[in-house]
Amino acid sequence: SQQGEEDPQALSIQEGENATMNCSYKTSINNLQWYRQNSGRGLVHLILIRSNEREKHSGRLRVTLDTSKKSSSLLITASRAADTASYFCATGGTSYDKVIFGPGTSLSVIP
Amino acid sequence: DGGITQSPKYLFRKEGQNVTLSCEQNLNHDAMYWYRQDPGQGLRLIYYSQIVNDFQKGDIAEGYSVSREKKESFPLTVTSAQKNPTAFYLCASKDRGRTSTGELFFGEGSRLTVL
Numbered sequence: 001s002q003q004g005e006e007d008p009q010a011l012s013i014q015e016g017e018n019a020t021m022n023c024s025y026k027t028s029i030n031n032l033q034w035y036r037q038n039s040g041r042g043l044v045h046l047i048l049i050r051s052n053e054r055e056k057h058s059g060r061l062r063v064t065l066d067t068s069k070k071s072s073s074l075l076i077t078a079s080r081a082a083d084t085a086s087y088f089c090a091t092g093g094t095s096y097d098k099v100i101f102g103p104g105t106s107l108s109v110i111p
Numbered sequence: 112d113g114g115i116t117q118s119p120k121y122l123f124r125k126e127g128q129n130v131t132l133s134c135e136q137n138l139n140h141d142a143m144y145w146y147r148q149d150p151g152q153g154l155r156l157i158y159y160s161q162i163v164n165d166f167q168k169g170d171i172a173e174g175y176s177v178s179r180e181k182k183e184s185f186p187l188t189v190t191s192a193q194k195n196p197t198a199f200y201l202c203a204s205k206d207r208g209r210t211s212t213g214e215l216f217f218g219e220g221s222r223l224t225v226l
Contacts, residue, residue: 031213042115042201042217043154088153090215098169099144099205099215103153 005102006089019076022091024069030097032065032072037104039088046074046087050085072110081111113138117202117218124189124196124225132187132221134202135137141207144187144215147171153221159199161207179206189223 007022031050035043047053049056049072056063062075076083077083086106089094115136122156124130134143142161146154146169146194155170160179174193179185185204203215 033213033215035144035215038221040199040222043203043215044217044218046213048212048214061169092213096137098156098167099158099213100170101154106151 006087006105008105009103010106010108011070012110013014013079015081015109015111016080017079019083020111021066021074021087021107023074023102025072025089025091025102027071029067029091031091032063033062033068033090033099034072034074035090035101037088038075039085042086064094076107079107079109081109083107083109115202115204115216115218117200117221119161120219121223122221122223126222126225127191129188129190130223132189132200132202132223133163134185134187134206134218136183136203136208136216138187138216139182140204141182142205143179144205145169145175145177145185145208146201146203148201148220153157154201157187200221 005024020026022048033048034046037043047058047063060077065072085098086103088104090101118133133151144159145157148154157175158177160166163182176188179209201220202218205215
């Protein structure tokens with residue numbers, strides 16, 4: 001079962017623009033995480049937001065979480081060509097839970 | 112350096128053969144995971160293990176088997192019963208301690224192609 005669902009499936013923007021990706025989930029969570037995957041590589045953890053947090057920042061990344069709507073968003077500001085990758089949200093993540101990923105958003109940043 | 116090593120990176124298999132994908136970690140993590148990724152799609156959970164000698168089925172366990180005899184190792188066997196095994200396989204681990212952030216650490220993946 002897919003816990004997280006990202007939107008949009010694909011996003012193409014110009015370098016310097018902001019990119020926003022959304023994630024919806026179905027059941028209660030302890031935290032929500034965002035990962036990045038370059039083509040043909042493993043995933044890299046970007047940021048985690050706990051269920052009692054509403055917003056979190058890390059460098060050019062800003063994540064929001066709305067537990068009442070069961071949704072999260074990832075904002076990448078001032079995008080760079082190197083940000084081109086697929087981005088996934090994942091839910092679960094406590095020591096004893098399985099971690100479930102959404103289908104991902106493919107981001108292309110055009111120089 | 113600490114991390115997760117998957118091998119082989121590329122593997123070709125004839126129909127009807129079992130193959131085993133290796134996953135080794137030196138992060139001292141208790142939890143380990145196997146995911147399958149098909150082209151342009153997300154990750155689907157095959158099996159996960161929270162502790163040595165214990166593992167649980169994920170969402171798509173049919174046709175796969177695992178073992179967890181050592182903390183650092185979590186091999187995945189793709190059996191001949193798996194109807195469509197061609198995919199990219201990702202192994203991950205996670206710290207289960209009280210200070211754990213819940214972050215998954217991933218290997219670089221193994222790409223299996225059935226001929």
